[in-house]
Amino acid sequence: MDNPDNIMEGFQLDSKLFYEAIINSTDDYIYIINMKTNTALVTPNMQRDFELPGRIVNGLVDVWGKLIHERDKERYYNSIERMLQGETNEHNVEYQVKNRKGEYIWILCRGILQRDESGAPLMFAGVVTELGNKGKIDYISGLFTHRECEKKIGGLFEKGLSESCGIMLLGLDDFIRINDLNSHAFGDAVLRQFAQGVQQLLPPEACIYRFDGDEFAVVYPDTTPAKLESLYEEIYSYCNHPQRLDEVTYFCTVSAGAALLGKDSDNYPGIIRCASSALEASKKRGKNVLTFYSPELMQGKIRALEMTNQLQLSVMEGMKNFRLVYQPFVYSGSLKIAGAEALLRWSCEPFGEVSPVEFIPLLESSGLIVPVGKWVLDQAAMTCREWSGVQDDFVMNINVSYLQMLDEEFIPMVEQTLSKYKVDPKHIVLELTESYFVTNMGALRETFRRLRDCNIKIAMDDFGTGYSSLGMLAQSPADIVKIDRLFITDIAEMENAFNRNFIGSVIKLCHSVGIAVCVEGVEWTEELDAVCDMEADCIQGFYISRPIPEELFRDKYLTGH
Numbered sequence: 215m216d217n218p219d220n221i222m223e224g225f226q227l228d229s230k231l232f233y234e235a236i237i238n239s240t241d242d243y244i245y246i247i248n249m250k251t252n253t254a255l256v257t258p259n260m261q262r263d264f265e266l267p268g269r270i271v272n273g274l275v276d277v278w279g280k281l282i283h284e285r286d287k288e289r290y291y292n293s294i295e296r297m298l299q300g301e302t303n304e305h306n307v308e309y310q311v312k313n314r315k316g317e318y319i320w321i322l323c324r325g326i327l328q329r330d331e332s333g334a335p336l337m338f339a340g341v342v343t344e345l346g347n348k349g350k351i352d353y354i355s356g357l358f359t360h361r362e363c364e365k366k367i368g369g370l371f372e373k374g375l376s377e378s379c380g381i382m383l384l385g386l387d388d389f390i391r392i393n394d395l396n397s398h399a400f401g402d403a404v405l406r407q408f409a410q411g412v413q414q415l416l417p418p419e420a421c422i423y424r425f426d427g428d429e430f431a432v433v434y435p436d437t438t439p440a441k442l443e444s445l446y447e448e449i450y451s452y453c454n455h456p457q458r459l460d461e462v463t464y465f466c467t468v469s470a471g472a473a474l475l476g477k478d479s480d481n482y483p484g485i486i487r488c489a490s491s492a493l494e495a496s497k498k499r500g501k502n503v504l505t506f507y508s509p510e511l512m513q514g515k516i517r518a519l520e521m522t523n524q525l526q527l528s529v530m531e532g533m534k535n536f537r538l539v540y541q542p543f544v545y546s547g548s549l550k551i552a553g554a555e556a557l558l559r560w561s562c563e564p565f566g567e568v569s570p571v572e573f574i575p576l577l578e579s580s581g582l583i584v585p586v587g588k589w590v591l592d593q594a595a596m597t598c599r600e601w602s603g604v605q606d607d608f609v610m611n612i613n614v615s616y617l618q619m620l621d622e623e624f625i626p627m628v629e630q631t632l633s634k635y636k637v638d639p640k641h642i643v644l645e646l647t648e649s650y651f652v653t654n655m656g657a658l659r660e661t662f663r664r665l666r667d668c669n670i671k672i673a674m675d676d677f678g679t680g681y682s683s684l685g686m687l688a689q690s691p692a693d694i695v696k697i698d699r700l701f702i703t704d705i706a707e708m709e710n711a712f713n714r715n716f717i718g719s720v721i722k723l724c725h726s727v728g729i730a731v732c733v734e735g736v737e738w739t740e741e742l743d744a745v746c747d748m749e750a751d752c753i754q755g756f757y758i759s760r761p762i763p764e765e766l767f768r769d770k771y772l773t774g775h
Contacts, residue, residue, distance in 0.1 A: 699735020
């Protein structure tokens with residue numbers, strides 16, 4: 215074998231040209247430290263990307279150390295100390311370091327320490343590599359990928375260290391809204407900002423990974439359910455206020471699902487399924503909450519999958535097992551019938567009658583809401599043609615999904631349906647849940663404008679359940695506001711002054727800007743009297759009638775039989 219010293223003697227090369235060739239042929243960062251003088255030479259890209267004081271840096275080890283994430287500093291300095299103590303001549307450490315954008319990125323720092331004849335440190339040279347360039351880092355968020363998460367958890371199982379470890383899946387709520395309101399590039403920036411922010415909240419032993427879409431995973435060794443809950447509370451507090459990015463203010467909460475390694479599953483695919491089921495449960499609970507895995511959740515997921523299959527069959531078989539029922543609403547002054555809200559119902563074997571609270575989210579998540587929504591509009595419009603012929607001022611309220619309104623064929627479909635049944639648009643009101651008027655206004659504004667051009671009125675359903683403010687009503691495109699039953703309960707009681715004042719303020723403000731008000735959920739005589747005194751336009755609720763089949767509605771309210 216050739217002697218390295220002999221090879222170098224026979225190979226003469228200009229050191230400056232050699233250095234220039236190296237730094238211009240790689241995206242890595244290169245450093246050389248003179249250990250006698252404690253001065254370092256760094257490549258131009260290293261100075262630029264980390265805002266180092268110059269190409270020549272005094273005390274680079276400590277200057278660089280200040281940029282390293284707190285949880286990684288001990289590992290970094292331990293490696294340096296082992297070299298200085300003569301235990302090794304190699305430095306090979308992965309850690310996070312802050313770049314000039316203020317973001318922490320994962321890097322691999324490798325170096326070799328050369329010593330003089332007496333064994334004293336002479337020169338330390340090495341390379342810093344962004345792990346993102348090695349496929350280990352997600353380039354959008356700057357976090358390790360799900361493959362690295364799999365390796366981490368797999369290693370814990372193999373070493374028998376999984377018993378006290380937990381995993382928490384995080385999912386940004388309604389993230390599609392962020393992209394729809396702005397752009398995918400803005401959405402990517404939001405993901406990165408979220409990832410960088412949450413990293414700062416993690417305890418030293420925990421690590422966060424980027425999964426698909428808007429999902430992230432936190433692996434938390436040596437933890438307990440209480441510690442996981444405490445961590446989520448910190449993340450919850452971080453997310454539950456307006457964020458700002460590129461001069462744009464946005465709001466995005468986070469749901470979470472947690473599972474414990476060993477207890478809930480003893481393998482990686484299993485623990486991810488458990489955490490995913492828990493996250494899904496959080497979304498169904500209303501989002502912005504943490505759910506711990508339990509075996510019942512998996513049963514619920516299987517039920518949801520089976521139910522989705524049955525919904526698909528119902529659609530394919532001509533909307534089999536779907537039907538509409540109608541709940542009347544009346545004028546508050548006379549209690550005369552004003553119209554009806556068409557409500558979708560579904561039943562099938564082996565589930566029997568299924569609550570809309572359960573099956574409508576499945577329609578939306580599976581994309582079936584678009585064909586089913588089209589059928590609902592068709593059936594309701596056909597019924598409206600008959601009933602408006604009996605009562606000239608009769609109005610049919612029809613619930614629509616945000617996903618339907620995003621469909622580019624939605625407006626033409628509405629126009630074609632009304633034309634098909636020769637229904638005057640004045641008889642149709644489309645209802646959309648309150649939250650979308652606030653969180654998705656940018657994406658829906660054009661749809662609202664086109665509906666108004668068609669003379670179709672829009673109702674804001676469930677007003678007061680957590681998103682809207684009185685101030686935004688003046689700018690709302692809604693023609694009608696429907697106040698949720700939440701504010702009706704015990705409204706006649708003296709101690710419930712807040713709800714009475716709230717409803718009264720909403721009614722007055724709406725009337726001042728030309729918006730009508732319907733109060734939902736009226737069940738008792740005392741509630742009816744209180745609402746009528748406030749001069750609401752219409753009233754809806756069990757006091758008037760529960761939702762009833764088409765034939766019964768016709769006979770009871772229109773034909774008088």
